Structures are given as structure tokens and as C-alpha cells.
Amino acid sequence: MTGTTIAERIEIQAMASELAHRELAPRAAALDAGGQDVLTECWRLLAELGLDRVLLDERQGGAGLGVADLLATIEELAVGDGGIAMCVLLCNAALATLADEHLADVPAGARWALVPAASGTEVTLSNGQLDGGVACALGAYGADGLVILLDGPEPAAWAVGAGAAGLTLERDRPQMGLRAAPAASVELAGVSCAPARDGSGGSATAVNVASAPALLRAGTAAIARGISRRAYETALEYAHARKQGGVTIIEHDAVSDMLSAMAVRLALRPEIASDPAGLAIDEVQALAAKIATTDAAVASTTDAVQVFGGTGYMVETGIEKLMRDAKYCQLFPEPNWVAHDELMRPERTSRVAPLTRTIAGNGEVRAPRGRVL
Amino acid sequence: MTSITPERSLRERFPRLLPHGERLDVGELERLRSRTRCFAEDHVRPRALEIDRRTGEDPSWFDWDLVRAGGEQGMLGLLIPEPAGGAGGLATQAAIVMEELCAACPGIALIFGAHALGVAPLLLGGPSQWDGVLAELVQSERTAKPLLMACAITEPEAGTDVEDPDLLRRARITSHARRVPGGFRLSGTKRFISNGSVARWITLLMPTDPRHPAETWTCFLLDTRSEGFAVARVEHKMGQRACPAAELTFDEVFVPDERVVSREGDGAAATTIVLACSRPPVGAIATGVARGAYERVLGWLEEDRAAKGLLERQHVQLALASMEEEIHLARQLYMDAATELDHTALGGVTSNPAVRAIAHVPAGVRRRAPMHGWLASDRARDATIALLHRTTSERAVTRSLALSSMAKAHGGDVAMLVTGAALELVGLRAGPVRAELEKLWRDAKLTQIYEGTNQLNRLEVYRGLCRSETISCLPPLHPIRRKTEGGRS
Numbered sequence: 001m002t003g004t005t006i007a008e009r010i011e012i013q014a015m016a017s018e019l020a021h022r023e024l025a026p027r028a029a030a031l032d033a034g035g036q037d038v039l040t041e042c043w044r045l046l047a048e049l050g051l052d053r054v055l056l057d058e059r060q061g062g063a064g065l066g067v068a069d070l071l072a073t074i075e076e077l078a079v080g081d082g083g084i085a086m087c088v089l090l091c092n093a094a095l096a097t098l099a100d101e102h103l104a105d106v107p108a109g110a111r112w113a114l115v116p117a118a119s120g121t122e123v124t125l126s127n128g129q130l131d132g133g134v135a136c137a138l139g140a141y142g143a144d145g146l147v148i149l150l151d152g153p154e155p156a157a158w159a160v161g162a163g164a165a166g167l168t169l170e171r172d173r174p175q176m177g178l179r180a181a182p183a184a185s186v187e188l189a190g191v192s193c194a195p196a197r198d199g200s201g202g203s204a205t206a207v208n209v210a211s212a213p214a215l216l217r218a219g220t221a222a223i224a225r226g227i228s229r230r231a232y233e234t235a236l237e238y239a240h241a242r243k244q245g246g247v248t249i250i251e252h253d254a255v256s257d258m259l260s261a262m263a264v265r266l267a268l269r270p271e272i273a274s275d276p277a278g279l280a281i282d283e284v285q286a287l288a289a290k291i292a293t294t295d296a297a298v299a300s301t302t303d304a305v306q307v308f309g310g311t312g313y314m315v316e317t318g319i320e321k322l323m324r325d326a327k328y329c330q331l332f333p334e335p336n337w338v339a340h341d342e343l344m345r346p347e348r349t350s351r352v353a354p355l356t357r358t359i360a361g362n363g364e365v366r367a368p369r370g371r372v373l
Numbered sequence: 374m375t376s377i378t379p380e381r382s383l384r385e386r387f388p389r390l391l392p393h394g395e396r397l398d399v400g401e402l403e404r405l406r407s408r409t410r411c412f413a414e415d416h417v418r419p420r421a422l423e424i425d426r427r428t429g430e431d432p433s434w435f436d437w438d439l440v441r442a443g444g445e446q447g448m449l450g451l452l453i454p455e456p457a458g459g460a461g462g463l464a465t466q467a468a469i470v471m472e473e474l475c476a477a478c479p480g481i482a483l484i485f486g487a488h489a490l491g492v493a494p495l496l497l498g499g500p501s502q503w504d505g506v507l508a509e510l511v512q513s514e515r516t517a518k519p520l521l522m523a524c525a526i527t528e529p530e531a532g533t534d535v536e537d538p539d540l541l542r543r544a545r546i547t548s549h550a551r552r553v554p555g556g557f558r559l560s561g562t563k564r565f566i567s568n569g570s571v572a573r574w575i576t577l578l579m580p581t582d583p584r585h586p587a588e589t590w591t592c593f594l595l596d597t598r599s600e601g602f603a604v605a606r607v608e609h610k611m612g613q614r615a616c617p618a619a620e621l622t623f624d625e626v627f628v629p630d631e632r633v634v635s636r637e638g639d640g641a642a643a644t645t646i647v648l649a650c651s652r653p654p655v656g657a658i659a660t661g662v663a664r665g666a667y668e669r670v671l672g673w674l675e676e677d678r679a680a681k682g683l684l685e686r687q688h689v690q691l692a693l694a695s696m697e698e699e700i701h702l703a704r705q706l707y708m709d710a711a712t713e714l715d716h717t718a719l720g721g722v723t724s725n726p727a728v729r730a731i732a733h734v735p736a737g738v739r740r741r742a743p744m745h746g747w748l749a750s751d752r753a754r755d756a757t758i759a760l761l762h763r764t765t766s767e768r769a770v771t772r773s774l775a776l777s778s779m780a781k782a783h784g785g786d787v788a789m790l791v792t793g794a795a796l797e798l799v800g801l802r803a804g805p806v807r808a809e810l811e812k813l814w815r816d817a818k819l820t821q822i823y824e825g826t827n828q829l830n831r832l833e834v835y836r837g838l839c840r841s842e843t844i845s846c847l848p849p850l851h852p853i854r855r856k857t858e859g860g861r862s
């Protein structure tokens with residue numbers, strides 16, 4: 001697999017962007033209301049464009065694109081609806097971890113979801129059977145299959161078909177955000193499962209079981225950026241239209257300061273891919289990007305509601321939904337304070353340090369005092 | 374349940390409250406707080422999630438049982454003066470009640486808060502209002518059909534603009550109260566009115582001349598059974614759903630002269646004073662939301678198996694300490710603002726000997742012809758205004774408004790901060806507490822918007838405290854009687 005050219009990448013982004021504006025955004029309210037039919041309809045459109053298996057190579061019915069392309073696509077989709085973008089992320093992550101022989105059994109257009117779970121406390125594996133439960137597994141409800149991703153020193157992924165004996169999926173009713181990726185509480189009682197692919201795999205992508213958590217974080221960061229963009233664009237438009245105090249509200253510093261802060265947050269785009277071709281993810285960058293981008297999305301969407309005043313608090317305007325979606329990004333795949341913990345794990349801190357290197361006057365690269373490079 | 378407040382009494386925390394203060398007896402306040410806390414725990418919290426779910430599906434669904442239960446606790450008559458049968462509470466009492474209710478459910482609290490907001494303009498009418506609707510509200514309180522009030526200020530084209538007398542001058546007001554023989558005909562639309570679809574009476578602000586909204590802004594008391602009044606829609610809100618927010622339309626609704634609250638043209642001043650009174654309770658609403666989140670997350674950390682070991686983490690300890698700190702400061706602010714208003718800005722009005730003398734006149738005598746006639750007269754209304762001028766000043770009210778605005782804006786930010794942090798601590802895996810925290814987080818956002826956005830409130834702080842400006846916020850002693858259509862002399 002060779003990397004995508006810039007022109008190809010722009011074309012993919014444009015296609016996703018058009019889909020987001022033409023098909024997803026108008027359906028965002030219905031998706032948020034929890035409509036299963038509208039989700040099926042949107043998923044069909046996405047699958048027709050091959051967005052359900054972006055990372056797989058053509059042999060496996062995929063588009064053969066790299067991680068950077070997937071992230072760019074997801075960001076564009078999230079401008080239309082964050083929940084749908086989450087479905088795309090979870091499906092791509094799930095399929096990318098499946099072994100070839102399993103992939104052959106996954107029909108085109110099937111919606112799979114990767115479910116991260118804490119090994120031992122949430123889910124245990126013994127003799128090829130899974131037991132336990134995962135609360136609020138995004139995208140799991142109504143999915144055709146799940147890949148349960150167990151964390152721990154040696155992450156492992158296990159594939160479970162939706163109809164597997166011993167698997168119960170109950171809709172997570174309170175789910176507040178990203179509702180187009182319907183969450184379920186997953187109960188596993190002696191569910192037979194098959195190991196998903198391990199190692200680097202033979203597919204187009206460098207994503208494997210070990211890097212799947214990083215993909216989830218990087219993808220969540222991309223979704224958060226898409227949500228922030230929508231919040232900014234919509235709030236800016238409103239601020240130019242709404243008049244108070246005899247002028248459009250953008251003329252009040254109180255409002256333009258909020259919009260400017262949103263623009264600044266968007267201008268700071270984190271780099272996530274670890275190679276120039278954008279095939280692999282740097283896990284440290286993914287963690288940092290997920291924390292920074294989702295915090296920024298919560299701040300920007302909260303301000304967007306504020307720019308709208310009382311109108312923003314009403315469901316039909318679709319602005320408060322962005323706030324709810326952004327908040328869920330902050331909590332997935334783990335809350336940000338836990339992501340901070342992850343970032344500070346000893347094996348990672350030595351890799352955080354290079355981010356903090358400074359260039360001295362003579363051009364020499366130096367770390368801040370007290371840090372180990 | 375875990376609680377952060379019982380350790381220190383109100384007297385210890387707020388020394389300005391006197392042991393046997395005339396209007397703010399600290400012992401009474403303590404009793405009010407514990408009564409409300411019991412009511413919140415027994416009636417409000419157990420219903421909060423279910424009501425949120427039902428109103429999420431159908432925004433017009435309304436829980437009258439709760440209103441009845443609140444009525445039995447005196448929640449509807451809390452601010453109504455004693456001579457009218459109420460509890461005679463002030464901003465301080467309202468704030469204490471709001472914090473307790475909101476720690477359980479802000480949406481349900483808003484039903485009682487919006488009712489109090491509807492009552493507030495009537496209080497400025499002085500003794501002339503005691504024997505009308507106010508007495509009726511108290512009488513209904515313990516019946517099967519309690520009466521609710523609402524206050525309608527906001528219009529589609531004017532939200533922030535109607536919350537400030539200077540902005541009102543430039544506001545695009547589309548409503549109009551047209552003078553006709555014997556009263557006014559009201560037309561227009563009011564938006565986002567809490568309790569608007571369930572209220573029996575609404576205090577309503579409209580200009581009698583839309584070309585001069587600030588000068589002719591007038592408060593009316595509207596019977597919602599009047600012809601031409603309609604509830605156009607009930608909004609589907611992000612949070613605080615138990616209390617419906619409605620769009621109301623007025624199509625030539627007739628309101629007789631005697632239902633003009635205070636005097637024609639006094640509405641802008643009345644709004645300013647009402648906001649000075651209502652913002653400390655909104656600060657308390659926000660504080661209660663934050664406290665509710667804090668108590669829930671602490672309870673989860675202490676009791677839930679899934680949270681085992683988390684309390685030993687410094688991250689968690691520091692987060693909890695910050696929450697406690699922010700809640701403490703928010704409470705200090707709203708109590709300071711409320712007591713400043715009750716003691717200093719408006720204290721002279723409530724303790725005035727003339728008002729107290731009228732209060733001692735038996736209701737039967739007050740309601741009979743000679744006295745009733747005088748109380749309803751223009752002279753009595755002018756006397757009430759004169760009393761305001763004698764007992765307070767525009768500077769005192771402006772300062773009080775600024776402190777109230779500070780409490781409101783700061784509280785709103787604290788509510789967002791604490792609910793957001795609590796939700797982050799528990800994460801998506803936390804079980805039932807997550808649903809409660811998600812609701813509180815959605816509820817919290819409103820506290821940065823209503824009663825004037827936080828931005829407007831901070832601009833009031835700038836004017837009133839940073840620049841020591843004085844807003845013209847007392848109705849003029851001698852009103853300029855404008856000649857409006859249909860002309861009343």
C-alpha cells in the first residue's frame with residue numbers, strides 16, 4: 001500500500017463533507033431522537049461510499065486508505081453528525097482488527113463496533129469464552145457484530161457476532177450524547193468468541209489490536225474537531241444575523257470574544273499520524289490530541305449555545321446537541337482525566353518529553369531542565 | 374445521603390443574619406432550610422429523572438401533584454406578604470429554598486422560582502396588591518387546584534434588550550399595549566416564558582407606545598383565561614424540563630385599568646428592581662445544581678464498588694476540593710447579594726411604619742369600600758413610589774443589582790464547572806449516577822442564560838461596582854402622563 005496523494009485526500013474529504021452537509025446534517029435531529037430507521041438509512045449511504053471499511057484493502061472490499069484519511073473523513077462526517085461519525089470510527093476500528101477469515105464473513109454494509117473493555121474488572125476471558133459486562137458501549141446497540149477490546153499489558157481483541165449465545169445488548173436509555181451511535185449495556189455470559197487479528201496484520205493499514213486504542217482516541221479527537229467546526233460555523237452565522245442593542249451581536253465584544261476563542265481552538269490542529277504517509281498513529285500524540293481537542297470542543301460548543309442565548313437552549317435549534325455530543329467525546333474511550341493518567345504511564349513519558357524540546361539559540365535541540373529525553 | 378452543608382449553621386456562616394432579626398430571623402431560616410431539604414429529598418429527587426424523561430418526550434407534560442405537594446409546604450406563598458396570607462419571605466428566603474430544591478432537581482425548583490418571579494412585580498405595587506390576586510394565590514395553595522404565576526418579559530426580537538433599561542430604549546419591541554376605554558388591549562408575542570403554559574396569572578411587560586419602549590414599559594397582570602390569549606407552543610428544552618417554557622401570543626387581549634401593576638410607564642424601573650431581587654435566588658439555583666452534582670459524585674465515590682480506590686487518588690481529592698471551594702464561594706456570593714438587598718437596598722420599605730400599620734389593619738376592613746378604594750387609587754400608588762424614594766436610593770438599588778448579577782453570573786459558571794467535572798470523574802461506565810449527573814449538567818447550562826445572560830450580568834457588575842454608576846431604577850415621583858391612543862388623563 002502506498003500513501004494517498006494530497007489530491008486524493010482532498011477528494012475524499014470533499015466527498016465526506018458533501019455527504020455530511022447534504023445527507024447527515026438534515027437528519028441530525030432525527031438521529032439524535034434515536035430513530036433506528038434513519039440510522040439504517042444513513043449507514044446505507046455511508047457503506048455505499050465504502051466509508052465503513054476505509055482502512056481495509058481492496059481485496060477485502062475496502063478503500064485501502066491510511067489512518068490520516070480515515071481521520072480526515074471522520075472529521076468531515078462529524079460536522080454533519082458526531083454520532084454517525086462515531087459509528088464510522090467504531091466500525092472501521094472493529095473491522096481493522098478482524099482476521100481475514102472473519103472479514104470474509106462480514107457482509108458489505110454490516111455495522112460493527114469496537115467495544116473497549118477493562119480486562120478483569122469488566123470482562124474476563126477463559127477457555128475462549130467471555131464473561132462480564134460493559135456499560136454504555138457506544139455504537140453497540142443494533143450492531144451486526146462486536147469486537148471486544150480488552151486492555152491490559154497485552155491487549156487482545158475478540159470478535160462476537162450480534163446473535164451469539166449468551167450475549168445480551170440492552171439499549172442505554174439515558175445516553176445523552178452521540179446518540180446516533182446507540183449505546184448498549186453489553187452483558188456477556190459465557191460467550192464463545194474468536195480471536196481477532198493480532199500483530200501488524202496483512203492489510204493495508206498499520207492498525208492492529210495494539211494500536212486500536214490509539215485509533216479510538218485519534219478518531220474521537222477528529223469527531224470533536226468536526227463538532228467544534230459546526231459549532232463555530234453556526235454560531236458565527238447567527239451572530240451576524242441576530243440583533244440586540246441596535247447592532248448585530250457579533251459587534252458586541254462579549255460575543256466576538258467567544259467566537260474568536262472558538263476560532264483559536266480550531267486553528268490549533270494537532271498532528272496525529274506518526275509517518276508522513278499517514279498510515280500509522282502515534283499513540284502519545286493521539287492521547288494528547290484527544291484530551292486537547294475534546295476539551296476544546298466542550299468549551300466551544302458551550303460558548304456556541306451562549307452565543308445563541310435562550311434559542312441555543314432549545315432542542316430544535318440543534319446547538320445544544322453539539323454540546324452533548326462534545327461532552328461524550330470528552331468521556332470516550334475514557335474520561336480525559338484517565339487519559340492524562342495514560343499519558344503519564346512510565347513507558348510513555350519518555351516519548352512525551354520530545355514534544356517539549358526547545359531549540360536553543362545555536363540551533364541545538366534541548367529538553368527543558370529536569371526532563372529526560 | 375452525603376451533604377456538604379450541615380456542619381456550620383447559617384448564623385455562623387453569615388453573621389449579618391441577626392438571631393431575632395425583624396425580617397430575617399436566622400432561626401426561622403434554619404427551619405425553612407431543613408423543611409425544604411426534607412421536601413426535596415422526599416418529593417423532588419425521587420421524581421426528577423422520571424419527569425425529565427417524560428417531559429423530554431412531551432414538553433407540555435406537567436406534574437401538578439408536585440405543585441400540590443409544594444403548595445402544602447408553603448412554596449407558593451413564600452414571597453407573598455403576611456397580610457395577604459403568605460410567609461412574607463424576601464430574597465434570602467427564596468434563595469435558601471432554591472438551593473435546597475435545586476440540589477434535588479433544578480427543573481422542579483424552576484416551577485416555584487418562575488412562580489416567585491411572577492409574584493415579584495406585584496410586591497412593588499405595595500398594599501394595593503395584597504387583597505387581590507396575591508390573597509387568591511395563597512388561598513389556592515393548599516387546595517387541589519393551586520394557582521401558578523409566570524412573568525413574561527422576553528420577546529422574539531428582544532431578549533437581552535429587555536433586561537436592561539438603557540438597552541430597552543433601542544430594543545426592537547413588537548408587542549403593544551394599546552389604550553382603550555377602561556383599560557388596554559395587548560398584542561404581540563412573548564417567548565421562553567417559564568410556567569407560561571400552566572400559569573393562571575401572568576405579570577407581563579409591554580410598552581403602551583412601542584416607539585418609546587423604555588418610557589412606556591408597563592407591567593400588567595393578565596388573567597390567562599382572557600380572550601385572545603394563547604399558548605402558541607411549549608419548547609423542547611435541553612434541561613430544567615419539569616418547568617415548561619412557552620411562547621405566548623396576545624391578540625387584542627383586554628386588561629382593565631385596575632390590573633396595571635404600579636403605574637403606566639413604571640415597567641422599566643420595576644423590571645430592574647425585580648431582577649435585583651430575583652438574581653440572588655438564581656445564583657442559589659446554580660449553587661444548588663453544583664451542590665447536587667457534588668453530593669452525587671461524592672456518594673458514588675464512597676459507596677459504589679466501581680469507584681473503589683478512586684478516593685485515594687489525589688486527582689480525585691483535588692477535584693472534590695475544588696468543587697467544595699467553588700460551591701462555598703458561590704453560596705457566599707448569593708447570600709451576600711440577598712442580604713444586601715433585603716437589609717440595605719429594600720430593608721427600609723419592608724420595615725416602614727406606615728406599611729406595617731396597614732398590615733395590622735384586619736383584612737376584612739382593608740377589603741371594604743373606603744380603604745379598598747383608597748388603596749386602589751392613583752394616590753396610593755404614588756404614595757408607594759414616594760415610600761420607595763424615601764427608604765432607598767437609585768444608587769443603593771444599582772449596587773444591589775450589581776451584587777445580585779455577580780452572584781448569578783458566578784453561580785452559573787460554577788454550576789457548569791462542577792457538573793462537568795463530576796461527570797468527567799464518573800465517566801460513561803458509572804451506572805445510575807451518570808444519568809443524574811448528565812441531567813444536572815444539562816440543567817446547569819440554563820443558569821448561564823436566563824435572568825439575563827452571564828455577559829449582560831457581568832456588564833451590570835461593571836457599571837454598578839467597577840464604575841459606581843447609578844441606573845435610573847426607581848419609578849419617577851411624578852410620572853410623566855403620556856397621552857396615548859384612546860387617551861387617559
Ligand SMILES: Cc1cc2nc3c(=O)[nH]c(=O)nc-3n(C[C@H](O)[C@H](O)[C@H](O)COP(=O)(O)OP(=O)(O)OC[C@H]3O[C@@H](n4cnc5c(N)ncnc54)[C@H](O)[C@@H]3O)c2cc1C
Binds near residue numbers: 249568
Ligand atoms: C428555558 C428558559 C426559560 C426562560 N424563562 C423566562 C421567563 O420566565 N420570563 C422571561 O421573560 N424570559 C425568560 N427567558 C428568557 C431569558 O431571560 C433570555 O433568553 C435571556 O435574557 C437572553 O435573551 P435571548 O435569549 O434573546 O438572547 P440574546 O439577547 O439574543 O443574546 C444572544 C447573545 O448575545 C449576547 N448579547 C446580547 N446583547 C448584548 C449586549 N448588549 N452586550 C453584550 N452581549 C450581548 C448575549 O450575551 C448572548 O450571548 C427564559 C429563557 C430560557 C432559555
